[in-house]
Amino acid sequence: MTVLRLGTRKSLMATTQSGFIADELSRLTGHAVELVGVTTEGDVSKAHLAQMGGTGVFVNALRDRILSGEVDFAVHSLKDLPTGPAEGIVLAAVHRRDDPRDALCGPAKLADLPRGARVGTGSPRRVAQLRALRADLDVVPIRGNADTRLRKVTDGELDAVVLAYAGLGRIGRLDAVSEIFDPDQMLPAPGQGALAIECRSDRGDLAELLGTVDDPSTRAAVTAERTVLAVLEAGCSAPVGAFATVEDPADVEPKLHLTACVAALDGARQVRLSASGHPERAEEIGRDLAARLLAQGADQLMGERRIEPQ
Numbered sequence: 086m087t088v089l090r091l092g093t094r095k096s097l098m099a100t101t102q103s104g105f106i107a108d109e110l111s112r113l114t115g116h117a118v119e120l121v122g123v124t125t126e127g128d129v130s131k132a133h134l135a136q137m138g139g140t141g142v143f144v145n146a147l148r149d150r151i152l153s154g155e156v157d158f159a160v161h162s163l164k165d166l167p168t169g170p171a172e173g174i175v176l177a178a179v180h181r182r183d184d185p186r187d188a189l190c191g192p193a194k195l196a197d198l199p200r201g202a203r204v205g206t207g208s209p210r211r212v213a214q215l216r217a218l219r220a221d222l223d224v225v226p227i228r229g230n231a232d233t234r235l236r237k238v239t240d241g242e243l244d245a246v247v248l249a250y251a252g253l254g255r256i257g258r259l260d261a262v263s264e265i266f267d268p269d270q271m272l273p274a275p276g277q278g279a280l281a282i283e284c285r286s287d288r289g290d291l292a293e294l295l296g297t298v299d300d301p302s303t304r305a306a307v308t309a310e311r312t313v314l315a316v317l318e319a320g321c322s323a324p325v326g327a328f329a330t331v332e333d334p335a336d337v338e339p340k341l342h343l344t345a346c347v348a349a350l351d352g353a354r355q356v357r358l359s360a361s362g363h364p365e366r367a368e369e370i371g372r373d374l375a376a377r378l379l380a381q382g383a384d385q386l387m388g389e390r391r392i393e394p395q
C-alpha cells in the first residue's frame with residue numbers, strides 16, 4: 086500500500102483540515118497518508134504576503150510542491166482558491182461542506198453592541214453587509230489569522246470581529262462566537278466552509294482515489310457560487326457573496342438554489358438575486374445569475390472598493 090504525501094501549511098487551521106481529510110482518506114481507501122509541512126513565503130514574511138496579494142501565495146506554494154512531485158496532493162479552503170484553472174493541477178475532490186455561515190465573535194449579538202461599536206474584518210463582502218445591518222458601526226480593516234483577530238477583541242482593541250464559523254470550529258474557538266449570521270443577513274463567500282483537494286492532472290489514478298471523498302452536491306453548489314465570482318471577474322477581495330444549496334429528495338429531481346449579492350462598501354446599496362435549476366447545470370445557473378447582477382448595476386457597486394471607516 087502506497088503512502089500518500091499530503092502537503093500542508095503548518096498553521097493550526099491548515100493542519101487540522103489536512104489531518105481531517107487524511108483520516109477520511111485512510112478510513113475509506115486503506116492508504117496511509119503522511120502530512121508534509123510546507124513553509125511558504127507568506128508564512129515567513131507578513132510584508133511579503135501583503136505585497137504578493139493575500140492567500141493566493143499559500144495556494145501557489147502548495148501547487149508548486151505538487152507539480153515538482155515533492156508531495157502528492159494538498160487540501161485548501163475552497164474559498165481561497167482563485168477561480169481560474171491552474172496549469173497541470175486538477176480539483177480531484179470537494180469534501181462535503183461544513184457550516185458555511187459567518188459568525189460574530191464578541192461579548193454580544195450584533196443588535197446589542199453599543200452605538201458606533203468597532204467591528205473588525207478585512208473582507209469587503211463582510212464590511213458591506215455589516216454596514217447594511219448596522220449603519221452606525223465603525224468597521225475596522227484587520228489582517229492576520231483567526232487567533233490574532235480574536236485577540237484584538239480580548240485585548241479591547243475591537244468590540245467584535247467577524248469570522249467564518251467553519252474556520253473557528255477547526256481551530257477549536259467556537260467559544261468566541263456570540264452570533265451566527267443567517268445567509269439572509271450575510272451571504273457567505275463563494276466556497277466558504279468547503280475543502281478542496283488538488284493533485285497533478287496527469288495522475289488519473291490518484292485523482293480517482295482522492296475522489297472517494299468528493300461530495301457531488303457540494304461540488305455543484307460551489308461551482309455555481311464560484312462561477313458568479315468568475316463572471317464578475319472578482320476575487321476574494323470583492324464585495325460578492327454567493328451561497329447555493331442542493332435539495333436532493335429521493336422522489337423528484339434534485340434542485341440547486343443559488344443566491345448571490347454584490348454590495349456597495351457603504352452598505353447602502355445592494356443587488357441580491359436568486360436562481361434555481363438542476364445541479365448538473367450549476368455553471369450555467371451561476372453564469373446567468375452573474376449576468377442578471379451585472380444588468381442591475383453590480384459592476385458599478387464593485388467599483389467602489391476602498392474600505393473607508395465611517
Ligand SMILES: NCc1[nH]cc(CCC(=O)O)c1CC(=O)O
Binds near residue numbers: 247250
Ligand atoms: N480568508 C481566510 C480563510 N480561508 C478560509 C477560512 C475559514 C474556513 C472556510 O471558509 O473554509 C478563512 C478564515 C475566515 O474567513 O474567517
